[in-house]
Amino acid sequence: MIAVSETGDGRHASWLDSGLAIARRTRGLTMIALPAPVAPAASLVAAWPKEIAVAWTANSEVLVGIGAARELRGLGTRRWSEIASAPIEIGAAVVEGVRVAPTSLGLARPRLLGGGAFVPGAADLPPWTGFGDAWFVLPRWLYASDGSHACLVLAVDSDDAIHATRWRDELAIHRDALASRVGARPQPPISEVARGNADDWRRQIEAITSAIGSGACEKIVAARSIEIAFSGDTKPADLLAALDERHGECVRLLVRPTGGASLVAATPERLVRRDGMEISCDALAGTGTDGPEALLASAKDRHEHMLVVDAITRALGDVSDVRVPDAPVIRKLRHMLHLHTPIRAILREPRHVLDLAARLHPTPAVGGTPASFANEWIARHEAPRGWYAAPVGWFDLEGNGELAIALRSGVLAGDRAYLWAGAGIVAGSQPDRELAETESKLRAMLGAVGAGA
Numbered sequence: 001m002i003a004v005s006e007t008g009d010g011r012h013a014s015w016l017d018s019g020l021a022i023a024r025r026t027r028g029l030t031m032i033a034l035p036a037p038v039a040p041a042a043s044l045v046a047a048w049p050k051e052i053a054v055a056w057t058a059n060s061e062v063l064v065g066i067g068a069a070r071e072l073r074g075l076g077t078r079r080w081s082e083i084a085s086a087p088i089e090i091g092a093a094v095v096e097g098v099r100v101a102p103t104s105l106g107l108a109r110p111r112l113l114g115g116g117a118f119v120p121g122a123a124d125l126p127p128w129t130g131f132g133d134a135w136f137v138l139p140r141w142l143y144a145s146d147g148s149h150a151c152l153v154l155a156v157d158s159d160d161a162i163h164a165t166r167w168r169d170e171l172a173i174h175r176d177a178l179a180s181r182v183g184a185r186p187q188p189p190i191s192e193v194a195r196g197n198a199d200d201w202r203r204q205i206e207a208i209t210s211a212i213g214s215g216a217c218e219k220i221v222a223a224r225s226i227e228i229a230f231s232g233d234t235k236p237a238d239l240l241a242a243l244d245e246r247h248g249e250c251v252r253l254l255v256r257p258t259g260g261a262s263l264v265a266a267t268p269e270r271l272v273r274r275d276g277m278e279i280s281c282d283a284l285a286g287t288g289t290d291g292p293e294a295l296l297a298s299a300k301d302r303h304e305h306m307l308v309v310d311a312i313t314r315a316l317g318d319v320s321d322v323r324v325p326d327a328p329v330i331r332k333l334r335h336m337l338h339l340h341t342p343i344r345a346i347l348r349e350p351r352h353v354l355d356l357a358a359r360l361h362p363t364p365a366v367g368g369t370p371a372s373f374a375n376e377w378i379a380r381h382e383a384p385r386g387w388y389a390a391p392v393g394w395f396d397l398e399g400n401g402e403l404a405i406a407l408r409s410g411v412l413a414g415d416r417a418y419l420w421a422g423a424g425i426v427a428g429s430q431p432d433r434e435l436a437e438t439e440s441k442l443r444a445m446l447g448a449v450g451a452g453a
Helices: 009-023 041-047 076-084 164-180 198-213 236-246 292-297 299-317 353-360 371-381 431-449
Strands: 029-035 053-058 061-066 070-074 090-095 098-100 111-116 134-138 141-145 150-156 190-194 219-230 251-256 262-267 270-275 278-288 320-323 329-332 337-347 391-396 401-405 409-413 416-425
Touching: 009 029, 009 090, 009 150, 009 164, 041 053, 041 061, 041 164, 041 236, 041 251, 053 111, 053 391, 061 111, 070 076, 070 111, 076 111, 076 134, 076 353, 111 251, 141 164, 150 164, 198 219, 198 371, 198 416, 198 431, 219 371, 219 431, 236 251, 236 262, 236 431, 251 391, 262 401, 262 431, 270 353, 278 292, 278 299, 278 416, 278 431, 292 299, 292 329, 292 337, 299 320, 299 337, 299 353, 353 391, 353 401, 409 431, 416 431
Parallel strands: 029 090
Antiparallel strands: 029 150, 053 061, 053 251, 061 141, 070 134, 090 098, 111 134, 111 391, 141 150, 190 219, 219 416, 251 262, 262 409, 270 278, 270 401, 278 337, 320 337, 329 337, 391 401, 409 416
């Protein structure tokens, strides 16, 4: 573990120079780790508005990647395995100017950040330009914090290492950003909000319940999007800071693959976390606003929830020993309640977290059941979801990592924001009630951009 240091700029520059000297003599990437203060992700994102950036905040854990030392892309049905199997050569690790074993880096270990589309091909059009089927980056600069300690890690190879002045200048930008503590600031004034046609939504829900009634499926998650126009360019870092303040119980994330559009979310749903042989998943389905007792007593919502629990249990059952609580509990968020079953499992043999994601996604919490029917329905009746309701997160070179589902999310592109929300449709779903549920879910992002409470 790298502890926070109160040393000044001069010593950090000296440690950086020592690491660069080692990198110039080393094959593969050299990871140069420096101590840093504990700070929010938005501070670094704000300092690099045109750079590739990925940010992840979950409880006290903060990861921010700026720039790209390596980029990995996966295509089609093999997208997760292509990324998981891509080689990354780490030649050396340097901590505060001293060469150490790469396996001893701990908090400063190499991690790749990114995610993938809801399904292959869903992110081929604007505003998803540059996102693709699956994309992960080993950042040029990685900031990592566990809430008590923090570090800043530069990844360079021998060709990069000769540009010492550039890295000193970028280090200074990072240090200034970490000292700035960016808070939530308003977006430009809103000029228009386009919510879509409510009657179209109602007809879609009626068609889904008809398909359920015929026995073709048990559940389909329908999603709708709204478009917001602002009087000036949107500010992703400010939105991320607003989500930190308003939705600290959620995973807050930002993904900007090309320096253009940014996916920003405050999601309550973990898809999967792998820590050694231990696996954690969230079954989160069934939504209410009338109080915990009413939600727990709702046969419709309990049925919807159990579809998700059963799907996760089946997906993990072939590779792990799964433990499922007897009954769901209530997950309370700012604007609503969810039924929540935390699922734990022990792997029988090591599996990359992306292999587990491929087995799990999309769960019935975001797609439906049977999955093939639901995914086909979504593709025929909705605009492409892009990375909405898709896995986003990180992994390390041992295959450990965590992925959340990009719910309560939106894409900021220039002076536009595109926000998504969905509702699980099962037998007994009523179109107006499901429309109201999506409106409640949209409040998470609408409030953060200044269009609601």
